[in-house]
Amino acid sequence: MNSQICLSCKGIERYLGEEEERVHALRGVSLEVEAGSVHAVVGPSGCGKSTLLYILGLLDLPDTGQVAIESKSVSHLSDDELARTRNKFIGFIFQFHFLMEDFTAQENVMIPMRKLGQLSDVQMRERANDLLEAVGLGDKLRRASRHLSGGEQQRVAIARALANDPRVILADEPTGNLDTANSDRAFELLQNIVQQGGNALLLATHNPVIAEACDWIHEMKDGRIIASHPRGTRGSIV
């Protein structure tokens, strides 16, 4: 790893649930993600992939350990400061698109930009149009999000995650709800964006083809990263 680390965590421990249902979800996880790279986190269901992503995305707090964005620790930040950091530095893509159904595709993409407040209304509209063009939805800008197909909705979600040009894109099984064609298309799209924009992409996936195409693969089991491999140095994932 080099000095252009845009996201890192060290010694993350996280317990979920209460009393008898308490689970040790993450056990001392450490990870570094550098700009312009694509990382995959793989492992069986319940191994802690999503929990790790939520903690790295500042949506959840670790019980112990540290998260740093661009080498700056975020442990001391207040809830409002974490929200601001999320808005500016992180783009989320979920398995279920989670689009705002009362808004059009274009308006959905503009929602993070409105919060950031750095662009005028016209500029936000233009940027949203460009992003939707890039994901192949240039002709469906003003279509209500609920009237888009599943693949189209996920592409809008990708465009929305890129709205504020975040340093890090976190994707929790972004293609898990798509058919093979749409899945391949969505991943290619993300790869291209990362390569062209210099962002970092960390995705949790069950899809071995997608994982193999990433620059780094981190294997997780029982809340631990048991192995990290650069592309092509690892046997095929079952």
Add this chain to the structure above:
Amino acid sequence: MTPPLYIALRFLTHRKRALLLSLSGVVFGVAIFICTQAQTQGFARYFIDSTIGSNGALVIRSRFRPRYEPLMVSAKGSKAAMGRRLYFEGITNPNEIMRVSRQFSNIVSCSPVLRGTVSARAGFENATVDLYGIDPALHAQTTDILHQLINGNLMIFRNNTSSIIIGSRLAELLQAGVGDTVQLLAPNGEFWRFTVAGIARAGIGSIDATRIYAHARVAQALLQQPSGATMIIYKLRDPNRAPALASRFETLFQHNASSWQEREESTLQLFLTLRMSVAITVSLIILLAGFGIFNVLTMSVLAKIKEIAILRSMGYRRIDISLIFLWQGAVIAVAGSLLGCSLGALMTWGVSHIPIRLRGLLYTNYFLVTWDWRHYAFATLLALIAVFIASYVPARRAAQLPPVVTIRGSR
């Protein structure tokens, strides 16, 4: 437009049925509040204007003996007697009292009145009447008698000492019109003949059914009164300050002085009770509307739970999420209040045109309403408070929702 307001407006406009339900509750609550307050206060205001217009805002009556309390020693068990005043009928030196009282800035004018009860007869009809001996010019300055004349002329009355002005209901009772003769029975048993110069309608049943105005000197002779005036009535610039002035006059003139508030206390309390009762009932309607909004917004929070989580993941703060729901409440409250005020004004106008024949306590042919901006302000304030409380709880709940739990639960 801030992002929370932008999102709030979209949430609102995309749930038209819920919006309509919430809005209609506020609109009707505010409108009914305004309309009912306009009515109840309308009748009260009419009564107050009429009573002040006929009997003055302040009245000085009998003289009382000054009490030298520091010098008085009470006998055992005679506490009640200590507080009692000793009154002498009539005003002592009314001209001097009027001269001094005119120096007060709140006094517009004053009129001495010699008052007595006599029997009146016209044709075969008899009635017990309240005779007011007045100076026509001073009385016209002090009261609304000029506007109250529905028949006849004050000038005719002024120029003819054997003429009288009688109340409209008394005129009906005696079947007497302008130019007719009415006889008044003096205490010595003689009947005095008067010509009706005018018929006045004060609008208050008790006045219109009993009152007769005659010239002061004629009334004094008829009633065989030594005193030229039994009371002085005052017109004030600010009738609301009448109680304070009454207290001052009592000390100054050693005469009983009573404000219109004191004089009409029981009737005013009746109006106030009625108004309060209606206000409480209508406030409950507004609170019910608030409860409806609470339900609608709570349902909205539940329906938008995923949107809230995704907004949080995009960097929206807890306060932003709260504001989204508070803005929805605010928009409903503001739009509902504006529409409610308009509808309230329309309803008030409509009610004021409903024919009603009242001939009892008040005289009116239509519903009486008052146009008071405070009704609109109070109704709006009430709606804003109710809606704020109704939206605060769902807004707070929305802000507290942990996004990770929602996102995990949606997998």
